Amino acid sequence: MVVQADDAVFRPVRAGNPFEETVERLLQAIKLGVVVPGDRLPPERELATRLNVSRVTLREAIHALTEAGYVESRRGRYGGTFVNEQLPKPRRTPAKRLARDLAAGLDDALTLRFVLETGAAEAAATRTLTDAERDHLQRCLADTNAATLTDYRRLDSRLHLAIAEVTGSPSLTSAMADVRMRLNELLDAIPLLQPNLDHSNEQHRAVVDAILAGDPQTARQTMQEHLAGTEALLRAFLE
Amino acid sequence: MVVQADDAVFRPVRAGNPFEETVERLLQAIKLGVVVPGDRLPPERELATRLNVSRVTLREAIHALTEAGYVESRRGRYGGTFVNEQLPKPRRTPAKRLARDLAAGLDDALTLRFVLETGAAEAAATRTLTDAERDHLQRCLADTNAATLTDYRRLDSRLHLAIAEVTGSPSLTSAMADVRMRLNELLDAIPLLQPNLDHSNEQHRAVVDAILAGDPQTARQTMQEHLAGTEALLRAFLE
């Protein structure tokens, strides 16, 4: 009785070699706004331990990101590896090509994103938050509202991740970060228009308000509408 | 601005060595009922390719499972590696010990499970299902209803996975399989009582009915109640 489910359970044990996965992870931290321009990454020894890779491998990954223009390293005490103030622009891969490459996985990613993000909003609103968590949420919201067009994607991601964080479930946060990275390339292919951005900001505020007010039903519903907007935009653009 | 989110993004790139991860994956297939006793696993060459590990590594993993009593291999054409009819009983680790070990990750896993399973039920009810998918769901439901106490956990998992499958999102299915494995050890520590089992079966039927009827709201709500029951049982038992 072997059915389709084995596609899920017999999927690859590892996506690539440690080097590639490490690069991907560091890019995730930068592109999702977990570390912002000017920030210092943790020291190599500590970061290597946390990522569970050797320092050599981590350094190769950092070297690759240095060459790509994402980070810069300085030696000596109080040195470290710093995120560049000017991040490289994502290459605007032609949407046609993206659509062809990712069509298969697009529904997959969108479905998972929907489940994770609406669930996170609801779960966040269910918990009683600490003052630090409330501040953190509002800070991320304010940053996103103040974002320019070039910074918007990153700060938007940061806000959505912050919502996942305040659920108190690290696994949920990780899963959301992963699926968001999968959709990033596609989202970068869509031109960002100010009206859409304004509308997003309104919805963000409504979601955060509902979470802070402890209203799970509204938080979920509002997030659902927010995601539907992006999804419709995405599908329309790729048709 | 490095905050708590880096715990999620700077988490280990790989959980262990390929051997361990492969063993874990095969155990997942068996314990979640994706392959049932008597089934033949895919040929080593194919399975190694799908798991993205070398055949040597896969064979070591299979060897470990053979020694543990889960599978048996036969050579020659029409041979292969088969799941044993009599699976080893899970060792009943004392709940106290489990509670201590997993207390940190328990809320994490329960939160993620809640989000994924309620989301999956809703998403499944949103899609229009093929006849094969409807049959598959009902078959899994019937199997679970007919399950004995010893088989129940496995067939229950199989049913929940089937719901994830019919969302059409492999990533969602994988994520649910992973979180379920994390909770498995704990669930095995709880004695299974017939009344609880009967109640679960009723809820299962209600969830599947809602999915087949295309009623997302009811599917989510019913699944939520179902999960709440298990969660309450779990927490009460671990106190």
Next chain:
DNA sequence: AGTCAATGGACTGGACGTAGACCAATAGAC
């Protein structure tokens, strides 16, 4: 009875990743 295709079983050379030690530079503390 013989054939043969598919499968598990075993071996080897090379590439990759790791652990650990050591070097070099830097900026604050004194």
Next chain:
DNA sequence: GTCTATTGGTCTACGTCCAGTCCATTGACT
């Protein structure tokens, strides 16, 4: 000015994992 703790930079010996190849066994088909 000197010292020193902390950080990135470099090297080496070792273990793991892998791709590829060939062998051994089996049972359905002719």
